[in-house]
Amino acid sequence: MSLLELTPAGLYCSKADLYIDPWRPVNKAVITHAHADHSRWGMKHYLAHHLSKEVMKLRLGEDISIETVDYGKHFLENGVKISLHPAGHIPGSAMVRLEYKGEIAVISGDYKTENDALSTPFEPVKCHEFVSECTFGLPIYKWEPQEKIFEAMNFWWSINAEKEFNSVVFAYSLGKAQRILANLDYSIGAVYAHGAIWNTNQALLKSGLEIPDIPKVTQEIPKSAFQGALIIAPPSAMGTPWMKKFSPYRTAICSGWMNVRGARRRRAADAGFVLSDHADWEGLITAIKASEAEKVYLTHGSTAVFGRYLEEVEKIQAVALETLFEGENSNLEDN
Template sequence: MAEPPLIPRPEGLYCPEGRFYIDPVQPVDRALITHGHADHARAGHGAVMATRQTLEIMAIRYGADFTGTREEAGTEARVNGVKVSFHPAGHVLGSAQIRMEIGGRVVVVSGDYTRAPNPACAPFELVPCDLFVTEATFGLPVFRHPDPLAEVGKLMASLAQFPDRAHLVGSYALGKAQRVIALIRAAGWDRPIYLHGALQRLCDYHIEQGVPLGELRPATIERGNKAQFAGEIILAPPSAFAAKWAQRFPDPVLAFASGWMGVRARARQRMCELPMVISDHCDWPALTRTIRETGASEVWVTHGAEEALVHWCRKQGLAAQPLHLVGYEEEPE
């Protein structure tokens, strides 16, 4: 019996022929990384191959010595005889799907991806394959994400209704914050947007990479002048909402941008007054559409509602299985 092209291991998804892991959650000799979110991109590997932007994002987050050797993914490379190439995933800046030719089959590991337009990164590229490894973060039929511009419209309406209140928008530091800023600009907001310090460096990096974000300012309150943020937009990591930092602003409206805001219990748990359903992952229609369009005859499903998507695939006549990989979060900071 032929050895499978990829094997789930505690360290991550392993390619025996190429002797490398994809997005390993533990230190390994050689890792191929799909994108810079912390549950996919860890420090401490002997060698890391990724897109230039992902390598630079990892250096920003972990320091220049996050790996022994950096290998920038070009248009095509061979890793211990396995032909690999990286293709845009549309998830965050630098995110990629990894295409491999193994044993006469084309295998694509998608990482996290989205089909929705995202001005903060390159758009998703459909890669035909025989075996498609897909995430299932929102892998239930109930998940159908609304128009993100309409969700930002809720923020604009709240600003008009409550001009004396600061509007704090919880946004993850890599990808979500920059996408939300771009959407706010698309909605016509040309005033400064204020940032928690934890978001500043990655926003600066996006600007360096040519992503237009407009005027950004530090969310620094002058002594005794809370009113300076009345009617303003402040972006912060969600963790800041539980700290005294958020209490310094005038009667803040707490908003949170996430695909999970479509689940009312999640919004209540976050004590969120203004939930904005903005996701950097595919919803159910986009997941199933992508699987069809790849032409894959076999689908492996990971991190999310695996069983539901596996069931759908099998009903379509596709060979499918869940991977049950551990260490991947729903939507990491």
């Protein structure tokens, strides 16, 4: 890599003397987004998009040193021109563009190419080297338009409500939960949030994101208030005593992994909705080709299969990098 090197602490740009999404404490870290595998505790100074600021403070501590920058605004570090560009992954997610003496590298973090009407839509950035995830880098992964997914989810909720079941939907606290909130049919019933999701919502609202400000599930709310309601909870709440207050209920999991036959059954959920904040197979190919990169570095996911496709079919040089990024966790651990 001409502008980057992989070090024990993470991806490092020596010319600018900064790291992108490092996994060990460093002096200067540019953060692509606030998910835990990309935004970690212990950095002396953070830089991120402004929509990531309050969530990072919630997760990493109010006293972190953090500077924010808007999409497309350039700044210089030791002669390296740096800017953030929309990744479309979750609110505040960004690709990091580095330019030095005509050489351009882009680190994508995580991304999706479908406009979810919540996150700033993905914008391809032309470069010589592109660092890409490939969480769902297999041809079996092909997402349906989110309108169809939410039509099915709202119908599932309405049927449950008619049968006097409460509906509990499991989704990541940051990104996916807010995407669901933005697409629910609120005429069906009340909507509540687990505390972890409510706290994330408050941080995003404080940052200026426009999302429904739904109530938090508390002990003071009578059980009768949940009748016919939809409750959004992180995957970590699955099967815990916290769920008892919603009985009788039906459960659903929202994940790209629900695309795989049998995944829902293994998780003992009543329904599974194929909803991912990562690009599918076609989305990955589209994004990489749009970058016009001569060389692509694959950081996490199906690196072997996807890299072989890029080289043999698209004639793009691909190199797999061993990183600590996780993408969409197949064990459904919240990030």
